[in-house]
Amino acid sequence: MVDVQAYLDAQREKDLDKLFEFLRIPSVSALSQHKRDMLRAAEWLVRELEELGMQNVRKIDAGGHPIVYAERIEDPALPTALIYGHYDVQPVDPEALWTTPPFEPNIRNGRIYARGASDDKGQVFMHMRALKAHLATRGRLPLNVRLVIEGEEEVGSESLARYVESAPELKADVVVISDTSMPAIDAPAICYSLRGIAVLEMTVRGAASDLHSGLFGGAVPNPLHELARLVASLHDDAGRVNVPGFYDDVLPLTAEERAMLARLPFDEEEYKASLGLKELYGEAGYTTIERIGARPTLELNGMWGGFQGEGSKTVIPAEAHAKITCRLVPDQDPEKIADLVASALAERAHPSVTVDVRRGHGGAPWICSPDDPAIQAGMRALEQAFAASPLLMRMGGSIPVVGNLDRVLRAPIVLMGFALPTDQVHAPDENFSLQAFDKGSLALALYWDELARALA
Amino acid sequence: MVDVQAYLDAQREKDLDKLFEFLRIPSVSALSQHKRDMLRAAEWLVRELEELGMQNVRKIDAGGHPIVYAERIEDPALPTALIYGHYDVQPVDPEALWTTPPFEPNIRNGRIYARGASDDKGQVFMHMRALKAHLATRGRLPLNVRLVIEGEEEVGSESLARYVESAPELKADVVVISDTSMPAIDAPAICYSLRGIAVLEMTVRGAASDLHSGLFGGAVPNPLHELARLVASLHDDAGRVNVPGFYDDVLPLTAEERAMLARLPFDEEEYKASLGLKELYGEAGYTTIERIGARPTLELNGMWGGFQGEGSKTVIPAEAHAKITCRLVPDQDPEKIADLVASALAERAHPSVTVDVRRGHGGAPWICSPDDPAIQAGMRALEQAFAASPLLMRMGGSIPVVGNLDRVLRAPIVLMGFALPTDQVHAPDENFSLQAFDKGSLALALYWDELARALA
Numbered sequence: 032m033v034d035v036q037a038y039l040d041a042q043r044e045k046d047l048d049k050l051f052e053f054l055r056i057p058s059v060s061a062l063s064q065h066k067r068d069m070l071r072a073a074e075w076l077v078r079e080l081e082e083l084g085m086q087n088v089r090k091i092d093a094g095g096h097p098i099v100y101a102e103r104i105e106d107p108a109l110p111t112a113l114i115y116g117h118y119d120v121q122p123v124d125p126e127a128l129w130t131t132p133p134f135e136p137n138i139r140n141g142r143i144y145a146r147g148a149s150d151d152k153g154q155v156f157m158h159m160r161a162l163k164a165h166l167a168t169r170g171r172l173p174l175n176v177r178l179v180i181e182g183e184e185e186v187g188s189e190s191l192a193r194y195v196e197s198a199p200e201l202k203a204d205v206v207v208i209s210d211t212s213m214p215a216i217d218a219p220a221i222c223y224s225l226r227g228i229a230v231l232e233m234t235v236r237g238a239a240s241d242l243h244s245g246l247f248g249g250a251v252p253n254p255l256h257e258l259a260r261l262v263a264s265l266h267d268d269a270g271r272v273n274v275p276g277f278y279d280d281v282l283p284l285t286a287e288e289r290a291m292l293a294r295l296p297f298d299e300e301e302y303k304a305s306l307g308l309k310e311l312y313g314e315a316g317y318t319t320i321e322r323i324g325a326r327p328t329l330e331l332n333g334m335w336g337g338f339q340g341e342g343s344k345t346v347i348p349a350e351a352h353a354k355i356t357c358r359l360v361p362d363q364d365p366e367k368i369a370d371l372v373a374s375a376l377a378e379r380a381h382p383s384v385t386v387d388v389r390r391g392h393g394g395a396p397w398i399c400s401p402d403d404p405a406i407q408a409g410m411r412a413l414e415q416a417f418a419a420s421p422l423l424m425r426m427g428g429s430i431p432v433v434g435n436l437d438r439v440l441r442a443p444i445v446l447m448g449f450a451l452p453t454d455q456v457h458a459p460d461e462n463f464s465l466q467a468f469d470k471g472s473l474a475l476a477l478y479w480d481e482l483a484r485a486l487a
Numbered sequence: 488m489v490d491v492q493a494y495l496d497a498q499r500e501k502d503l504d505k506l507f508e509f510l511r512i513p514s515v516s517a518l519s520q521h522k523r524d525m526l527r528a529a530e531w532l533v534r535e536l537e538e539l540g541m542q543n544v545r546k547i548d549a550g551g552h553p554i555v556y557a558e559r560i561e562d563p564a565l566p567t568a569l570i571y572g573h574y575d576v577q578p579v580d581p582e583a584l585w586t587t588p589p590f591e592p593n594i595r596n597g598r599i600y601a602r603g604a605s606d607d608k609g610q611v612f613m614h615m616r617a618l619k620a621h622l623a624t625r626g627r628l629p630l631n632v633r634l635v636i637e638g639e640e641e642v643g644s645e646s647l648a649r650y651v652e653s654a655p656e657l658k659a660d661v662v663v664i665s666d667t668s669m670p671a672i673d674a675p676a677i678c679y680s681l682r683g684i685a686v687l688e689m690t691v692r693g694a695a696s697d698l699h700s701g702l703f704g705g706a707v708p709n710p711l712h713e714l715a716r717l718v719a720s721l722h723d724d725a726g727r728v729n730v731p732g733f734y735d736d737v738l739p740l741t742a743e744e745r746a747m748l749a750r751l752p753f754d755e756e757e758y759k760a761s762l763g764l765k766e767l768y769g770e771a772g773y774t775t776i777e778r779i780g781a782r783p784t785l786e787l788n789g790m791w792g793g794f795q796g797e798g799s800k801t802v803i804p805a806e807a808h809a810k811i812t813c814r815l816v817p818d819q820d821p822e823k824i825a826d827l828v829a830s831a832l833a834e835r836a837h838p839s840v841t842v843d844v845r846r847g848h849g850g851a852p853w854i855c856s857p858d859d860p861a862i863q864a865g866m867r868a869l870e871q872a873f874a875a876s877p878l879l880m881r882m883g884g885s886i887p888v889v890g891n892l893d894r895v896l897r898a899p900i901v902l903m904g905f906a907l908p909t910d911q912v913h914a915p916d917e918n919f920s921l922q923a924f925d926k927g928s929l930a931l932a933l934y935w936d937e938l939a940r941a942l943a
Contacts, residue, residue, distance in 0.1 A: 226701060228801075230799045237764065238763055239763025240763070243884065244784075244786045244788055245814055245884030246779070246883050246884050247883070248812075248883060249779055249782055249783075250768075250775045250883075251769075252764070252766075252767075252768040255787035255788075255789070255790045255809075256719075256722060256786075256787060259714070259719045259790070260715075260722075262716075263712075263715045263716040263719035263720075306698070306703075307696070308839065309839060311707060311708075312706075312837065323704070323706045328700075330704045330709055330803060331712055331715070331793065332794050332799065332800060332802050332803070332804075333711070333792065333794035334711045334715070334792055335791040336789065336790055336791070337787065337788050337790060337810070338789035338810060339789050339810075344788060344810075345684075345786075346788050346789075348788075351790065353711075354799065354800075356704075358700070358701055358705065382765065383766040383767065385765075391798070426701075427701050427703070427705065428701030
């Protein structure tokens with residue numbers, strides 16, 4: 032594949048200039064004042080995709096910021112891959128903490144600094160480079176490719192979710208997404224599982240109004256005590272979630288998978304130091320990597336009630352609140368888990384208080400067999416491009432669109448992402464390693480050949 | 488004592504007009520825009536006290552709003568009583584909830600409606616009526632009386648605390664305070680015990696910054712979980728405070744006192760209904776009245792950490808916080824109790840987090856023997872004025888100045904207050920019953936004769 036690699040090398044400076052154009056557009060989906068910038072970014076993509084040789088390129092209006100669609104159907108008999116990415120970025124505040132302005136991309140110490148450099152404009156652009164390398168050097172792609180680049184990933188992908196449900200043009204044999212990370216620059220990886228999520232909010236109510244803790248304390252229920260007791264009851268001393276049935280549908284890790292995960296690079300001391308922790312904490316019997324990727328959790332994300340100001344106010348509040356999310360692993364079902372947690376809380380509540388549990392959104396966990404030919408093809412492409420043994424990993428987060436695509440397309444999804452843990456994604460000084468940019472672009476170009484062969 | 492009663496009856500309309508003058512002054516100590524009104528209220532008191540025949544009347548500057556002092560030393564050989572009260576009032580907001588403006592006193596349904604009508608201007612004024620009745624009908628008081636009316640009770644009594652420490656003129660054989668309540672208009676009462684207080688604030692710290700609960704959840708300590716676990720550990724299933732040594736210094740209730748407290752009027756169904764509670768909750772083995780007045784508590788007044796906004800934010804916060812107050816009973820010591828709670832929390836903390844406990848202010852509990860002649864004299868005065876058997880009660884709240892006066896003067900303190908549970912103290916539509924105003928004024932007038940006889 033020297034043709035493709037040589038082309039990428041030759042085009043590098045020009046391509047970086049192009050990427051910088053893309054990064055200069057402040058496509059912040061969450062802020063209405065950037066609505067025009069969102070359109071500009073979508074139109075920039077349309078122009079570039081047309082120029083590099085994609086067909087049927089268009090903006091799709093699914094209710095929110097435009098979705099950019101492009102395809103190149105070389106031959107209906109060939110397999111078809113669907114590339115998903117997003118052109119929207121996170122807000123930049125606190126902007127004062129950026130070393131250089133977030134929408135003025137520049138290179139320092141071998142990294143591209145800009146909002147979106149890593150998440151996900153940089154990686155979307157790498158896909159475009161790889162497609163262009165094929166088309167420029169050979170005039171064709173080794174398979175059919177569709178591209179869907181949305182503008183609402185950072186705000187919930189609502190329009191995309193609607194679009195995916197009813198878009199016949201999305202039919203594909205493989206989905207490829209570059210929006211995840213790898214452990215290190217010499218440790219390229221494919222992520223084959225994501226956790227799902229179940230969201231709950233709990234309110235404990237006592238008396239009809241706040242009470243004076245001197246005049247009533249000791250004689251009436253205190254919703255803060257009851258909330259704390261209920262929350263504390265949700266875990267046992269071994270760090271397990273103490274909700275009957277919670278683990279019933281969890282696919283156990285096989286010995287092989289545990290061995291594979293144990294090979295992922297992980298330095299516990301470095302991890303603790305980077306987080307400022309004296310000690311880690313989690314479910315007994317599992318490693319940190321297993322706890323994050325392969326075990327479900329129940330986490331409080333917020334808890335509040337009563338007086339939070341300076342000094343002291345002797346009040347027994349009428350209400351106390353907690354926000355809870357469960358991260359789920361295959362084959363847990365978000366609705367079933369939310370029901371189990373809500374039931375456990377209702378059963379455990381003291382009769383002197385009322386406990387109200389509301390359900391938020393849910394998202395199914397996702398897993399793809401690491402043996403899938405589409406993933407194995409990716410491993411070969413990574414190995415060639417990075418000259419290192421690629422890894423297979425699970426991620427603890429959730430990518431809702433993966434769940435949508437999985438359910439609708441029923442195709443393998445290959446999460447081949449190139450972000451590094453140092454990329455400061457969603458934070459000031461977001462950056463993207465030039466090595467990841469170079470090797471990742473090559474890996475994606477090589478992937479189309481590997482995939483075409485694997486699916487032939 | 489028909490002379491005094493007849494005088495009070497005859498003067499009633501004129502006295503209500505005077506009281507309304509006092510109530511019209513918006514003496515809100517907490518708000519700096521009322522600084523001049525505080526001065527006006529103090530000057531009003533000085534004028535009225537001089538007019539009714541008190542001597543050595545003056546404003547004392549102890550750093551904050553003026554303290555009003557007055558005395559009438561009939562004969563140095565006679566016993567001396569010190570009357571304490573306060574002329575400052577709580578803020579009025581939300582003012583929109585008042586049926587009539589808070590500083591436009593008026594009478595409806597047998598009640599005086601105005602901020603301060605019950606707490607404490609109305610009760611201060613009843614003391615003035617009683618003194619005037621003696622002086623107008625007999626030309627003298629049956630004992631020596633000193634009056635201290637402060638202007639910072641609602642903001643912490645800081646100036647008064649300083650003044651009490653170093654004011655030789657405060658020497659007295661009995662302290663009388665009318666700033667408490669009675670169970671019902673036909674159930675006059677003297678309060679012989681107040682709870683003390685120990686204030687703590689706890690912070691649980693995990694990682695150095697907030698973490699994504701998908702990417703880290705399950706592998707790192709969550710300060711919200713740990714806070715909940717620690718808080719839950721502070722009570723056992725029987726509603727007792729689960730801190731070693733917490734009850735060591737508690738004076739047990741005697742069988743006699745329990746029998747006496749059991750005679751206080753209390754309707755549990757009505758109490759629950761008034762609070763909007765399905766069920767009460769408290770320490771097993773004690774009645775509600777005992778739980779509030781005679782048993783110590785540990786209450787959370789506030790608890791917070793993480794995301795409290797609308798929707799969901801998948802964060803593991805770096806910190807979680809709780810505000811705690813313990814209400815103490817004789818002979819518990821605030822510093823010792825704060826130490827015990829702090830030690831228990833430190834011992835129970837998981838090594839993966841840091842637990843920081845800060846101490847706030849403390850206040851000692853207070854008790855006076857119900858057999859004290861000064862209290863028994865008060866019981867006789869109440870019985871005559873109200874034509875009802877008076878009661879002896881404990882109160883669950885704290886009145887810091889009582890602790891100061893007790894420590895400095897080492898004299899019995901008689902808490903003979905006339906507020907009713909329906910007075911809406913500190914709330915919109917504060918009011919004071921005309922029956923309490925009439926009978927209470929008479930009781931205070933009769934008290935001076937009873938007290939003089941008892942101490943003769």
